[in-house]
Amino acid sequence: MEARLACPACQEQLTYYDVVNSTHFACPACHVLFSQPAQGPALKVRQFQDVPRLPxxxxxxxxxxxxxxxxxxxTGxxxxxxxxxxxxxxxxxxxNPTAGYAQLALYEGHWTFIKPAAELRSKQQEPQSKTxxxxxxxxxxxAYALYNKYQPRILYARGEFDWNILDDERLxxxxxxxxxxxxxxETGMGQQPQWYRAEHIEPAAVARAFGxxxxxxxDRDTVGAIQPAPGGDSWPAVRRFTLLLLGLLVLTEIVLASLRPSRQLLSQHFVSGASQALPSFRPDSTEKVLVSSPFEITEPSTVLDINLRAEIDxxxxxxxxxxxxxxxxxxxxFTKxxxxxxxVESGESWSEGSVQADATLTKIPAGRYHLNLYPVSENNRPVGFSLTVTENSWQPGNFFLFGLALLVYPGLLYWRRYNHEQARWAQSNYGPLT
Incomplete structure (x- = not known):
């Protein structure tokens, strides 16, 4: 149902739709806000000066x-x-003739659908303060965090309203x-606080709704006050799924370690150039070879960790x-x-290098083994060094590689969400309390 009335300032014919409740009207032609009492002539309330360039x-x-x-x-x-x-x-x-009024707010390209929260209007049902x-x-x-508080000012209006919109300037x-x-x-004017619920709407949904x-x-600018963070509702599921996979990865490592436990096969000390050294079997070398004690590998395909520590200074x-x-x-x-x-230089201590080195050999068949060592030292001076051979020691490389691969997507999503929240609260005078 619709009706028409004339603007008292310019006589422009205005169409309005809430015939029963509308009391104030704003003319798009002369930019006058006026009231229309049930009885008597229309009354001019304000002439708007800040007229938008675009409709x-x-x-x-x-x-x-x-x-x-x-x-x-x-309607307005x-x-x-x-x-x-x-x-x-x-x-x-x-x-809506049945549901009444709602608002659609637009700020820097972000849309918000707002409806009265009738269930929160009574004092007993107001949201409780958490702090x-x-x-x-x-x-x-x-928990809803305080994002903004302000007093509104009406710069311009057109259409029909069921209240004097200028009263909002006292809220x-x-x-x-x-x-x-x-x-x-909304508080003020000696009235009981009024509550409203609002939700974010994507611009594409607004375009579809109104054709x-x-x-x-x-266009959207910055981050909206209630614009969903990247990942939206899927973030909790992504987080839980990632934690589940990380737990399975740790469990797999534990199971594998229990099925193939670590075992030390050899621990021996040597001195380069010592009398126990044998002539090298390398025909083109004058070096002497040091031969370790033999040890047995029982697994069909195993991983050996060889740790070296030299007594060098x-x-x-x-x-x-x-x-x-x-x-x-x-x-x-291999060679290490x-x-x-x-x-000490200019009163400052310095050091470089290391007395330790490690090597890993993979897919070593079962059998009886020994190590041939061909040490070469500075000026051929005797140097002591120790060596240990460990079978199936924990290899963190693959564990951390798979763990890192699992964290790539959720990590990027977390980083995007974090920056999104930083941008959101950068526009507020209030931040979430910790």
Whole structure:
């Protein structure tokens, strides 16, 4: 149902839809806000000076279905600002003959659907304060953090309203957020606080609801007060699933370690150039070989960790090593260099190098083995060194590699969510209390 009336200032014919309740009207032609009493002539209330350059992106009279599933008609439009800051936003009044009024707020490209919270209107059912400082309110076990408080100013309006919108300039407004939801409290004018529930809406959903091209809607800027963080509702599931996989990875390592326990096969001390050294079997070498005690590998394919520690001080030791299978003659070779230097220069101590080195040999067949060692030291001086061989010692490399791979996606998502929250609260004078 719709009706028409004439603007008292310019006689422009205005269409309005809430014939029973609308009392104040704003003319889009001459920008006058006026009231229309049930009896008597219309009364001019204010002449708006801050007229937007562009018309509202949702035309008056357009219909759209909101998240509550109900069709609403755009009946009014306001351009508002905060009294103590330059922040401006737009509000579209929505009317459904059965459900009544709702609002659709637009700030820097972010849309919020707002409805009266009738169940919170009574004092007994107001959200409870979680702290004495009123920085949180608790509703249905959800903590809403104070994000903003302000007094509104009406810069411009057009369409119809069921109250004098200028009365809102005497209100104090508190916004509490728990993205993607918000609780809004209005206090002032000696009345009981009024509560509203709000929820975030994506611009694409607004465009579909009102049948407009998304290019007609303003682009988003920064992060909205209740804009969902990246990952949205899926983040708790991603976090739980990642923790589950990490737990399974740890459990797998424990099981594998119990099935193939670590065992030390050899621990021996040597001195390079000592009398126990035998002539080298290398035909082109004058070095002497040191031969370790034999040891047995029982696993069909095992991993050996070989740890070396040299007794060097401001010197070096080069140590070629050959693991020899005494039954087959098969050899596995590697070379390690150890050097350690230190001193004092300009009153500052310094050191470089290390007296230790490690080597890992994989897929070693079962059998009886010994090590051939060909040490070369500085100036061929005798150097003592110790050597241990451990079978199936824990190899952290694969464990940490798989763990890192599991954390890549949730880590990136966490980083994006963290930066999203930082950007959200950078626009607020209030941060979440810790």
């Amino acid at each position: 509202p992106c949702l035309p008056l009279g357009s219909l759209g279905t909101m998240p509550d599933g109900l069709p609403y008609r755009v 439009y306001m351009l508002r600002k905060e009294k103590s800051s330059p922040a401006r936003w737009q509000e579209f009044m929505l009317f 004495r400082t009123q920085r949180y309110v608790l509703d249905n076990d959800i 104090n407004v508190f916004e509490y957020v728990a993205p993607p939801h918000m609780l809004v409290q 407009v091209a998304i290019s007609q809607l303003p 401001n010197s070096w030791l080069e140590l070629p090593v050959s693991l020899v299978n005494e039954q087959t003659g098969q050899g596995f070779e 260099n150890m050097e350690y230097y230190h001193g």
